[in-house]
Amino acid sequence: MTTTTATAEAAERTVRKNSPGAARGPRRTGRIRRIGLPYLLLLPALVLELLVHLVPMVIGIVMSFKELTQFYIRDWGTAPWSGLDNYKVSVDFDAPVGKALLDSFFVTVTFTLLSVGLCWLIGTAAAIYMQGTFRGRGLLRALFLIPYALPVYTAVITWVFMFQHDNGLVNHVLHDQLHLTDKPSFWLIGDNSFIALLTVSVWKGWPFAFLIVMAGLQNIPQELYEAAALDGAGMWQQIRRITLPSLRPVNQVLVLVLFLWTFNDFNTPYVLFGKTAPEAADLISVHIYQASFVTWNFGTGSAMSVLLLLFLLVVTGVYLLLTSRGRKTADV
Amino acid sequence: MSSTVTRSRSPMAPPRSFLWSRRIFLTLLTGFVLVPVYVMVSSSLKPLADVSGKFRWIPSGLTIRPYIDIWSTVPLAKYFMNSLIVAGAATVCSVVIAVFSAYAVSRYSFRGKRVFTVTVLSTQMFPGILFLLPLFLLYVNIGNATGIALFGSRGGLILTYLTFSLPFSIWMLIGYFDSVPRDLDEAALVDGCGPLGALFRVVVPAAIPGIVAVAVYAFMTAWGEVLFASVMTNDATRTLAVGLQGYSTLNDVYWNQIMAASLVVSVPVVAGFLLLQRYLVAGLTAGAVK
Numbered sequence: 190m191t192t193t194t195a196t197a198e199a200a201e202r203t204v205r206k207n208s209p210g211a212a213r214g215p216r217r218t219g220r221i222r223r224i225g226l227p228y229l230l231l232l233p234a235l236v237l238e239l240l241v242h243l244v245p246m247v248i249g250i251v252m253s254f255k256e257l258t259q260f261y262i263r264d265w266g267t268a269p270w271s272g273l274d275n276y277k278v279s280v281d282f283d284a285p286v287g288k289a290l291l292d293s294f295f296v297t298v299t300f301t302l303l304s305v306g307l308c309w310l311i312g313t314a315a316a317i318y319m320q321g322t323f324r325g326r327g328l329l330r331a332l333f334l335i336p337y338a339l340p341v342y343t344a345v346i347t348w349v350f351m352f353q354h355d356n357g358l359v360n361h362v363l364h365d366q367l368h369l370t371d372k373p374s375f376w377l378i379g380d381n382s383f384i385a386l387l388t389v390s391v392w393k394g395w396p397f398a399f400l401i402v403m404a405g406l407q408n409i410p411q412e413l414y415e416a417a418a419l420d421g422a423g424m425w426q427q428i429r430r431i432t433l434p435s436l437r438p439v440n441q442v443l444v445l446v447l448f449l450w451t452f453n454d455f456n457t458p459y460v461l462f463g464k465t466a467p468e469a470a471d472l473i474s475v476h477i478y479q480a481s482f483v484t485w486n487f488g489t490g491s492a493m494s495v496l497l498l499l500f501l502l503v504v505t506g507v508y509l510l511l512t513s514r515g516r517k518t519a520d521v
Numbered sequence: 522m523s524s525t526v527t528r529s530r531s532p533m534a535p536p537r538s539f540l541w542s543r544r545i546f547l548t549l550l551t552g553f554v555l556v557p558v559y560v561m562v563s564s565s566l567k568p569l570a571d572v573s574g575k576f577r578w579i580p581s582g583l584t585i586r587p588y589i590d591i592w593s594t595v596p597l598a599k600y601f602m603n604s605l606i607v608a609g610a611a612t613v614c615s616v617v618i619a620v621f622s623a624y625a626v627s628r629y630s631f632r633g634k635r636v637f638t639v640t641v642l643s644t645q646m647f648p649g650i651l652f653l654l655p656l657f658l659l660y661v662n663i664g665n666a667t668g669i670a671l672f673g674s675r676g677g678l679i680l681t682y683l684t685f686s687l688p689f690s691i692w693m694l695i696g697y698f699d700s701v702p703r704d705l706d707e708a709a710l711v712d713g714c715g716p717l718g719a720l721f722r723v724v725v726p727a728a729i730p731g732i733v734a735v736a737v738y739a740f741m742t743a744w745g746e747v748l749f750a751s752v753m754t755n756d757a758t759r760t761l762a763v764g765l766q767g768y769s770t771l772n773d774v775y776w777n778q779i780m781a782a783s784l785v786v787s788v789p790v791v792a793g794f795l796l797l798q799r800y801l802v803a804g805l806t807a808g809a810v811k
Contacts, residue, residue, distance in 0.1 A: 226716060230625035231637060233618045234687060241684040242644040245655035252655060315550060318543045321535065329547065331795050336554060338794035340745035342762050343783035347561045350572075350776050358560055361576035392553065404805035424535045446645075453648040456747040460766075474650045474748075482752070487654050494651035501646055 246498075253492040259485035268488070275492035286480075290493060292468065293476040297452060300383070300472065304390045305447045311391070312398025313436070316406055317428060330403075337396035345460040348389045352376035377462060382470040390457055394450075398443060405439035406432070441512045448508075449501065473497060565781035572776035587781035591768075594778055600764030601786070607675050607760055608743035611682035615690055615739040616732060618683070623694030624720050628706070638695075645688045649748050656681065657752055673755040681749050686739035693738075693804055697731030698724055734804030737797050744790050761786050 253275050255261075261268035281287040315333060319326060336344060351358040360373040376385045409432065417427050455474040458466050464483060466475050477497070481490030564572050565587055567580045591597050622641075626634060660672035671677035705727065706719035714722060725732065750762040765786065768779045794801075 227625040227629040227631045230621040234622040245652035248655035338791045343787045358576045424539045449646045
């Protein structure tokens with residue numbers, strides 16, 4: 190592993206070399222230096238992305254073809270090759286491991302679609318409603334950003350407290366105050382856990398959509414609205430005909446980012462449920478984590494991760510293809 | 522009819538249906554957002570009996586005891602220090618590196634520019650779980666081979682976290698730097714600054730809001746991360762993300778202390794974020810959302 194330290198040192202050297210160069214002035218900016226400079230500037234970012242993302246990804250793919258159980262952790266290179274065995278186990282939907290993975294996958298897809306849809310809807314509505322000026326607008330905007338600003342774990346821990354069976358707020362309101370249920374429900378185990386997870390995820394996620402749409406709204410030229418108003422378009426019509434279509438490019442990126450973040454979310458379910466999530470809310474990240482670290486079977490865990498990555502690549506590719514084609518026809 | 526009334530005021534005045542739906546929607550949303558915040562704040566000031574029995578909207582009495590006890594129930598100060606060091610260092614490194622990269626992409630044309638931006642951005646879509654296992658093994662093996670302790674150390678965590686915020690930071694700063702007129706740094710070059718002189722004396726000062734926004738983002742990312750913190754830290758280097766779980770593994774669950782600790786941990790980031798949020802919105806408007 191000396192190569193990695195060598196590159197790290199090289200990165201450090203470039204940083205050091207650059208800073209005095211800045212003070213010394215232009216005389217030494219020769220032709221070669223000018224061509225090399227952008228690469229030198231990119232080097233630290235490149236080295237780090239390689240070390241922390243790309244190299245581990247390649248290792249992960251290699252690992253998925255190995256029989257990597259706890260006996261080989263210290264020296265994973267010696268683990269025997271297992272061909273496609275890990276993949277076969279992962280997608281054998283008749284056996285327990287594959288069945289559990291498939292279930293977890295469907296839970297994750299349903300959860301992601303609902304969460305992204307709700308986050309987008311609430312965020313966009315809030316951003317549009319907050320466009321005009323009214324009293325308390327600044328304060329409200331700050332309040333709305335609190336869920337996003339809170340560290341994930343403190344926010345989720347608070348929800349864990351609210352979802353407690355005996356002393357939580359949710360049961361107190363639904364059962365004791367509104368009498369909607371016969372007896373207090375369990376929220377963090379059983380089927381209700383899906384609702385609990387969705388609620389927390391939307392609570393935490395919508396302000397990001399709000400933030401992005403708010404920024405997008407500021408880029409819509411005011412003249413468009415003025416022209417529409419002169420033509421007699423009312424407020425609702427302006428929103429439908431100008432605001433929403435103008436947000437299209439912003440939404441294209443926003444929905445994709447929300448999708449990827451939600452689909453890969455680990456922090457929320459992990460803090461909400463602990464190491465093993467209830468079946469109804471068994472998101473894929475936690476499922477793979479559990480399959481790898483609780484059973485110490487890194488080979489199968491890696492194969493599942495690679496399958497997950499492939500799925501996300503395909504979805505992203507199709508999504509980008511569809512949305513950019515739609516954009517082109519809309520322009521014509 | 523209402524439309525004639527509103528029209529007489531101003532041609533742009535919103536109709537009554539819009540105002541009413543706005544009032545209802547924003548009220549409900551405020552409730553949804555604030556209830557957990559209220560629970561956090563009020564419970565942190567309740568005596569233990571209040572949080573162990575049925576939930577009470579109004580505390581039976583107020584006490585600051587939880588805020589004193591949190592420091593001794595778990596070594597919160599140590600976790601706090603660890604989080605501060607890790608998030609602080611990751612932020613500084615991430616911002617500096619992002620400034621260099623964004624400057625290169627924004628101001629130079631070179632081979633592989635597109636490959637670079639696409640590759641860096643696409644790392645954002647990787648599931649963290651995919652490189653958690655390999656990174657874990659990589660750090661352990663680097664440690665075994667060279668004696669550089671990355672696994673379990675703050676250094677390893679800093680290294681990991683800074684790459685989490687790097688792609689988004691670079692992306693946002695490219696947009697921001699693009700909006701700084703090129704004439705400015707060309708003038709600086711003519712005046713005898715080197716390219717890096719132009720960067721630090723002209724481009725960076727003009728892009729301060731964007732840089733602040735990126736720093737806020739990087740700090741929040743590192744401060745709130747749970748997955749890698751739970752695997753890559755040990756007793757000495759544990760961060761708040763994992764440390765806070767210590768209150769509930771004990772026999773009794775001290776919910777008032779958990780809420781107090783959560784609040785203490787949240788206040789610095791939330792306050793910082795709310796103070797600097799206008800930079801983030803400005804940064805997003807100039808950079809990412811275009």
